[in-house]
Amino acid sequence: MAAGDDRTARTSVRTITDLARLAGVSPGTVSRALAGKSLVNTRTREKIEALAREHGFRPNQMASGLRRQKTGVIGVVIPLGHDIRQQISDSFFMTLLGFLADELTTHGYDLMLRRVVPDSDPDWLDRFIGSGMIDGVIVIGQSDQFERIEEVADGYRAMVVWGNHTEGQRHCVVGTDNRLGGRLAAERLVAAGARRLAFLGDTGPMEFAARFAGAQDVAARMGLPAVRALATHLSPDRASEEIAGHLAACAGAIDGIFAATDTLAALCLAELRAQGLSVPEDIKLVGFDDLPIARQTIPPLSTVRQDIAVGARGLVDLLLRRLAGETTESLVLPPELVMRATA
Amino acid sequence: MAAGDDRTARTSVRTITDLARLAGVSPGTVSRALAGKSLVNTRTREKIEALAREHGFRPNQMASGLRRQKTGVIGVVIPLGHDIRQQISDSFFMTLLGFLADELTTHGYDLMLRRVVPDSDPDWLDRFIGSGMIDGVIVIGQSDQFERIEEVADGYRAMVVWGNHTEGQRHCVVGTDNRLGGRLAAERLVAAGARRLAFLGDTGPMEFAARFAGAQDVAARMGLPAVRALATHLSPDRASEEIAGHLAACAGAIDGIFAATDTLAALCLAELRAQGLSVPEDIKLVGFDDLPIARQTIPPLSTVRQDIAVGARGLVDLLLRRLAGETTESLVLPPELVMRATA
DNA sequence: GCGCCATTTGCAAACGATTGCAAGATTCCT
DNA sequence: AGGAATCTTGCAATCGTTTGCAAATGGCGC
Numbered sequence: 206m207a208a209g210d211d212r213t214a215r216t217s218v219r220t221i222t223d224l225a226r227l228a229g230v231s232p233g234t235v236s237r238a239l240a241g242k243s244l245v246n247t248r249t250r251e252k253i254e255a256l257a258r259e260h261g262f263r264p265n266q267m268a269s270g271l272r273r274q275k276t277g278v279i280g281v282v283i284p285l286g287h288d289i290r291q292q293i294s295d296s297f298f299m300t301l302l303g304f305l306a307d308e309l310t311t312h313g314y315d316l317m318l319r320r321v322v323p324d325s326d327p328d329w330l331d332r333f334i335g336s337g338m339i340d341g342v343i344v345i346g347q348s349d350q351f352e353r354i355e356e357v358a359d360g361y362r363a364m365v366v367w368g369n370h371t372e373g374q375r376h377c378v379v380g381t382d383n384r385l386g387g388r389l390a391a392e393r394l395v396a397a398g399a400r401r402l403a404f405l406g407d408t409g410p411m412e413f414a415a416r417f418a419g420a421q422d423v424a425a426r427m428g429l430p431a432v433r434a435l436a437t438h439l440s441p442d443r444a445s446e447e448i449a450g451h452l453a454a455c456a457g458a459i460d461g462i463f464a465a466t467d468t469l470a471a472l473c474l475a476e477l478r479a480q481g482l483s484v485p486e487d488i489k490l491v492g493f494d495d496l497p498i499a500r501q502t503i504p505p506l507s508t509v510r511q512d513i514a515v516g517a518r519g520l521v522d523l524l525l526r527r528l529a530g531e532t533t534e535s536l537v538l539p540p541e542l543v544m545r546a547t548a
Numbered sequence: 549m550a551a552g553d554d555r556t557a558r559t560s561v562r563t564i565t566d567l568a569r570l571a572g573v574s575p576g577t578v579s580r581a582l583a584g585k586s587l588v589n590t591r592t593r594e595k596i597e598a599l600a601r602e603h604g605f606r607p608n609q610m611a612s613g614l615r616r617q618k619t620g621v622i623g624v625v626i627p628l629g630h631d632i633r634q635q636i637s638d639s640f641f642m643t644l645l646g647f648l649a650d651e652l653t654t655h656g657y658d659l660m661l662r663r664v665v666p667d668s669d670p671d672w673l674d675r676f677i678g679s680g681m682i683d684g685v686i687v688i689g690q691s692d693q694f695e696r697i698e699e700v701a702d703g704y705r706a707m708v709v710w711g712n713h714t715e716g717q718r719h720c721v722v723g724t725d726n727r728l729g730g731r732l733a734a735e736r737l738v739a740a741g742a743r744r745l746a747f748l749g750d751t752g753p754m755e756f757a758a759r760f761a762g763a764q765d766v767a768a769r770m771g772l773p774a775v776r777a778l779a780t781h782l783s784p785d786r787a788s789e790e791i792a793g794h795l796a797a798c799a800g801a802i803d804g805i806f807a808a809t810d811t812l813a814a815l816c817l818a819e820l821r822a823q824g825l826s827v828p829e830d831i832k833l834v835g836f837d838d839l840p841i842a843r844q845t846i847p848p849l850s851t852v853r854q855d856i857a858v859g860a861r862g863l864v865d866l867l868l869r870r871l872a873g874e875t876t877e878s879l880v881l882p883p884e885l886v887m888r889a890t891a
Numbered sequence: 892g893c894g895c896c897a898t899t900t901g902c903a904a905a906c907g908a909t910t911g912c913a914a915g916a917t918t919c920c921t
Numbered sequence: 922a923g924g925a926a927t928c929t930t931g932c933a934a935t936c937g938t939t940t941g942c943a944a945a946t947g948g949c950g951c
Contacts, residue, residue, distance in 0.1 A: 230931085232907090235908095245928095265614075267907080270610045271937065272910085272936050337606070338609045576903095611937035
């Protein structure tokens, strides 16, 4: 821009060899200089760095990765179970992803994102791992692929999974204690006066199944009737009508609902209102996750909080440890009841 | 699992050369066979494919990428402007990201995600492009980096940006006609009876500035007082109190609010209620985006819709075209007014 | 049986950066 | 000044795959 801009013969400097030629040294020296190794003379290093800056040179990561046998990239994969569109707008996973990106970046890693449909590609995990493009993988959600993940875990160490922990499993997992979370939710419903409970959501995925089980625990312990399972999909469009159907069918038979997700809870709240039921007077409601939406519903949603930032940090921390050769235990995070106004 | 499982000497087959040795051919032939080139005999190809499958062999993408000078990876970068945590939970960007992932996958590309803070790393875009890891880049949101992006666009073709289009710009952009969107919103407010309008949100980012300008257009055309700008951050925690402050300060001076985002609108709705103002009676409100939350507020939010799926498809389509050497025009999508109950 | 095509294959040189080894340049000590 | 010890540097092999070129194989017609 300025007139005195010394764009000396913009000979594109693409490789380390080009730069070496300019600096009058060998490629090896340039490599060492840029890598900040102590073996290279301070003056030559500075000269090389200056040239590199001037020409906007950056070493090719592919070549570097190939030679060093590590890429500096962590794969993040989201398996989409039978309910294909399941997570597409699930803000929980998306928020987790955001935190993961930050966390990985601060540790100098890049993030390669892949969404896969295991049903149509049984090989999804091996394919990703075997691609040679990633140093390790974080699986977001076990979906219905628990077994597949277990198998892979036997032969591949650089993997950590977000999901539910079950006794004796072989893969390293980070996640909330869903069963405990389910208990907290149910206990709150009961404390608020509910006796005939229902669980709203698909009980297929492990996390949800555990939440449901937690609620059952409470019902059994308290001598209440078994918790009714009201199955729904997760995508808002389909969920709405399914919820409406369930509510109509259960009219008067339930007085407390534990929704698998805040998103479902919010939808449910709208349906309840539409059917003329008031919350928490007629029906108590508790959600799960404590997403931002939980504060914004009317009335504000009581829910069970998962700390997403802590979860992301845990995932990255464990993965890096494993990359460094440590063997790591799974990390189970405590859920926390957040009382607002719906129960 | 089955007893007859023929795990013949699990000699790990990691390279194409290993596989070649097993098949009794040269590495070159294996490469061609796996790439499905027509030059290789059908029988040898089948034999090689069978062996590859049996040993779960996958060619190393790094090496392949290095040699072919293309990686099969598209970079997606989210610049975080001055308001650092800006988009962390912004469901608009996250949803767009989800669609992008799907769209890229169906075209055989992987997605490398990077969030950057331009203020602390002025080199963010060149660094990403120069890394050699990606074949092209999609920038999500211009943030306050319009100029930087323009400069890069002059020397790098494989880039498409989500954001606002301004006359004569040099980078290829996909985005909603924000100014028109702003007009639609303001017109709706006026049609609903509002006369003293306010715009809620930061007018720094280009998209928002354009939306604000659109509202100004309407006010001017209608001979109304200028639209008041009520600046806020985007993160829900800070926004809430800022909104409360603005509302208190403007009490009685405004009767129509155009929020830069549905998220802000939802927050605003809660604050209005808290301050005893009813919507749409006392104050009309229109949002922007038509996120899922817009249907769930009470009353449901009138808003201006952006079609995220179409946007994602456009981004990918244009980028692939550019990778193929075409020169492409920017794509400006029409916003659409969605009337619900707040205006 | 021979020569000429058309197929298949192998060879070896890339792609760009890293690194063990050894040679060259300095420094330092006696 | 001589020699050892220490710094710097260059050389060349290597990571695993792709691909132009040439060699080998086979098929065919005459």
